[in-house]
Amino acid sequence: xxxxxxxxxxxxxxxxxxxxxxxxxxxxxxxxxxxxxxxxxxxxxxxxxxxxxxxxxxxxxxxxxxxxxxxxxxxxxxxxxxxxxxxxxxxxxxxxxxxxxxxxxxxxxxxxxxxxxxxxxxxxxxxxxxxxxxxxxxxxxxxxxxxxxxxxxxxxxxxxxxxxxxxxxxxxxxxxxxxxxxxxxxxxxxxxxxxxxxxxxxxxxxxxxxxxxxxxxxxxxxxxxxxxxxxxxxxxxxxxxxxxxxxxxxxxxxxxxxxxxxxxxxxxxxxxxxxxxxxxxxxxxxxxxxxxxxxxxxxxxxxxxxxxxxxxxxxxxxxxxxxxxxxxxxxxxxxxxxxxxxxxxxxxxxxxxxxxxxxxxxxxxxxxxxxxxxxxxxxxxxxxxxx
Amino acid sequence: xxxxxxxxxxxxxxxxxxxxxxxxxxxxxxxxxxxxxxxxxxxxxxxxxxxxxxxxxxxxxxxxxxxxxxxxxxxxxxxxxxxxxxxxxxxxxxxxxxxxxxxxxxxxxxxxxxxxxxxxxxxxxxxxxxxxxxxxxxxxxxxxxxxxxxxxxxxxxxxxxxxxxxxxxxxxxxxxxxxxxxxxxxxxxxxxxxxxxxxxxxxxxxxxxxxxxxxxxxxxxxxxxxxxxxxxxxxxxxxxxxxxxxxxxx
Numbered sequence: 326x327x328x329x330x331x332x333x334x335x336x337x338x339x340x341x342x343x344x345x346x347x348x349x350x351x352x353x354x355x356x357x358x359x360x361x362x363x364x365x366x367x368x369x370x371x372x373x374x375x376x377x378x379x380x381x382x383x384x385x386x387x388x389x390x391x392x393x394x395x396x397x398x399x400x401x402x403x404x405x406x407x408x409x410x411x412x413x414x415x416x417x418x419x420x421x422x423x424x425x426x427x428x429x430x431x432x433x434x435x436x437x438x439x440x441x442x443x444x445x446x447x448x449x450x451x452x453x454x455x456x457x458x459x460x461x462x463x464x465x466x467x468x469x470x471x472x473x474x475x476x477x478x479x480x481x482x483x484x485x486x487x488x489x490x491x492x493x494x495x496x497x498x499x500x501x502x503x504x505x506x507x508x509x510x511x512x513x514x515x516x517x518x519x520x521x522x523x524x525x526x527x528x529x530x531x532x533x534x535x536x537x538x539x540x541x542x543x544x545x546x547x548x549x550x551x552x553x554x555x556x557x558x559x560x561x562x563x564x565x566x567x568x569x570x571x572x573x574x575x576x577x578x579x580x581x582x583x584x585x586x587x588x589x590x591x592x593x594x595x596x597x598x599x600x601x602x603x604x605x606x607x608x609x610x611x612x613x614x615x616x617x618x619x620x621x622x623x624x625x626x627x628x629x630x631x632x633x634x635x636x637x638x639x640x641x642x643x644x645x646x647x648x649x650x651x652x653x654x655x656x657x658x659x660x661x662x663x664x665x666x667x668x669x670x671x672x673x674x675x676x677x678x679x680x681x682x683x684x685x686x687x688x689x690x691x692x693x694x695x696x697x698x699x700x701x702x703x704x705x706x707x708x709x710x711x712x
Numbered sequence: 713x714x715x716x717x718x719x720x721x722x723x724x725x726x727x728x729x730x731x732x733x734x735x736x737x738x739x740x741x742x743x744x745x746x747x748x749x750x751x752x753x754x755x756x757x758x759x760x761x762x763x764x765x766x767x768x769x770x771x772x773x774x775x776x777x778x779x780x781x782x783x784x785x786x787x788x789x790x791x792x793x794x795x796x797x798x799x800x801x802x803x804x805x806x807x808x809x810x811x812x813x814x815x816x817x818x819x820x821x822x823x824x825x826x827x828x829x830x831x832x833x834x835x836x837x838x839x840x841x842x843x844x845x846x847x848x849x850x851x852x853x854x855x856x857x858x859x860x861x862x863x864x865x866x867x868x869x870x871x872x873x874x875x876x877x878x879x880x881x882x883x884x885x886x887x888x889x890x891x892x893x894x895x896x897x898x899x900x901x902x903x904x905x906x907x908x909x910x911x912x913x914x915x916x917x918x919x920x921x922x923x924x925x926x927x928x929x930x931x932x933x934x935x936x937x938x939x940x941x942x943x944x945x946x947x948x949x950x951x952x953x954x955x956x957x958x959x960x961x962x
Contacts, residue, residue, distance in 0.1 A: 361876060361877075361894075362874070362875055362876040362877060362894035362895060363858075363873070363875050363876075363894075363895065364788070364789055364875035364876040368788075368875070369787070369788040369789075369790075369875075370787075370788070370790050370791075370863075370869075370872055370873065371869070373860045373863040373864060373873060374860060374864060428859075431859070431860075432857055432858050432859060432895070433856070433857070433858015433859070433860070433873065433874065433894065433895025433896055433897075434856065434857050434858040434893075434895040434896060435857075435858075437838075437855070437856075437857045437858075438857055440837075440838040440840075440855055440857050441837045441838055441857065443838075444838045444839050444855070446836065446837050446838065446839050448834055449834070449835055449836055449837040449861070450835065451835065451837035451859060451861055452837045455837070463723070507861075511831065511835075511864060511865050512831060512867060512952040512953070512954070513831060513864065513865055513866055513867035513868075513952070514864065661864075662864075665869055666804075666866070666867050666868055666869040667797055667801040667802070667804060667869050668800070668801055668804040669801065
């Protein structure tokens with residue numbers, strides 16, 4: 326089946342080569358980081374995790390969100406999702422691989438990374454996170470290959486795969502729950518130490534992931550014959566709406582607890598994010614952009630008239646995705662570190678090297694997802710211009 | 713054998729190997745047994761005596777030289793095992809606007825607290841940092857993968873990371889102590905190498921003001937226990953439940 330990713334039109338190859346060039350350039354930046362050390366990033370003794378770990382966290386959400394198409398299709402037999410379920414699973418595969426790469430580039434001693442499995446440590450949430458991510462990757466590869474293979478041969482998927490698919494549903498929830506536990510169990514970081522972190526992670530995941538999937542579906546509709554029709558698009562839009570409402574609701578709950586109790590070590594981090602703290606305003610414009618995008622997207626998503634308009638829906642999806650990316654991919658991790666444990670307000674800005682390496686990881690993800698989608702579309706013989 | 717069967721067999725074999733390794737490790741741990749904890753190393757710092765020696769850096773100098781701690785001019789790459797901070801930063805949860813200027817600006821030596829319940833060892837995914845039976849929180853610089861989870865988990869900012877090769881910036885190399893490589897975490901180990909030889913930590917020895925005391929808290933007749941009984945002492949962020957083993961007299 327894999328060979329289908331290696332034949333395509335000029336446009337297909339141009340896109341592939343474009344991604345490969347980005348990956349190549351970013352690899353040079355990684356070699357620099359590998360030889361000099363993580364000093365080439367903006368990270369410091371005080372802000373010791375930054376852009377890489379934030380992207381990892383955000384992408385775990387995108388990966389977990391596949392469950393939003395898998396669950397209705399397999400558990401509720403919701404037929405309208407039959408065409409897009411595999412797209413969700415392949416998006417998850419790409420996202421999990423990006424997660425792993427972001428962890429890898431963040432390591433001080435990347436060549437020792439297998440120590441995590443050589444010395445399994447059950448009391449470390451990072452061990453469990455690695456286990457759940459690897460497991461999720463294996464599950465999704467297995468499930469998508471088996472179901473797609475059956476579809477290609479025009480036969481129903483084998484019976485033994487059904488329990489594995491059902492098993493993958495709670496597993497998807499677990500990957501983002503355990504990722505939240507990485508943060509929410511640290512007494513040292515009051516900003517993260519909140520029981521609502523896992524539910525909020527899941528809400529952001531189930532909004533941002535399907536939003537990305539919808540955007541991809543719209544793009545595929547433009548450049549290929551692939552058309553899923555109106556029903557699954559509208560169903561996904563409803564899922565995104567509910568998840569986004571929950572996300573904003575959870576954020577307000579966090580703020581209520583922090584501000585009503587008035588506990589300084591909680592409010593300081595929100596101040597840093599939304600008003601600036603002791604001259605550190607770096608995140609303020611981003612966080613307000615995120616907030617405004619969230620409000621605008623909710624306005625268009627909740628109103629059925631605008632939700633049913635696919636142009637406005639596409640815009641709302643982009644707004645949801647960007648809003649959550651800023652919140653999780655920029656603000657959340659860094660804000661946990663500022664002020665530092667001694668109460669000092671420090672500044673973190675990602676460097677060009679850091680951003681280029683991150684871009685490379687995203688390009689690898691895009692390459693994997695492109696290849697996998699190409700396989701699906703060819704197998705279904707739905708390529709419009711012989712891509 | 714076709715490709716699919718091959719992959720099936722290989723992945724099954726892989727899962728089996730990992731599972732058996734975990735089971736065997738669990739058994740091995742269960743059979744190690746617990747040697748009786750004989751000692752509980754701890755430290756007392758008399759901040760008043762310390763403050764009398766204004767701008768004194770003897771404890772830090774001793775530590776930096778003995779442990780090959782690199783010096784960088786920028787704060788970003790900083791590595792430190794023991795250093796001084798203002799009282800208001802060291803005891804951030806004891807904030808009090810009317811505390812005398814003298815105390816608020818007092819420079820307090822800070823180091824790893826060698827907590828009884830260290831959150832750093834709890835989070836480490838490779839057991840590259842762990843608590844010894846005598847209470848010392850140790851580091852294995854050869855096993856550390858540099859994930860910096862321990863730095864995120866430490867409520868005291870006591871851990872440093874080697875953002876770059878430290879060896880280029882060590883002023884006077886002490887060949888009796890290892891240097892570290894880039895990409896690993898390090899911190900104070902209560903001079904475990906000196907304790908093994910029956911010596912006290914280098915900082916305590918270097919302190920001419922006699923502001924630092926080191927000893928065994930499990931020994932009811934120790935100097936440490938006497939000082940704690942007769943003086944009012946505080947610990948950093950005790951409310952977090954990590955139970956720091958560095959005590960401060962104010």
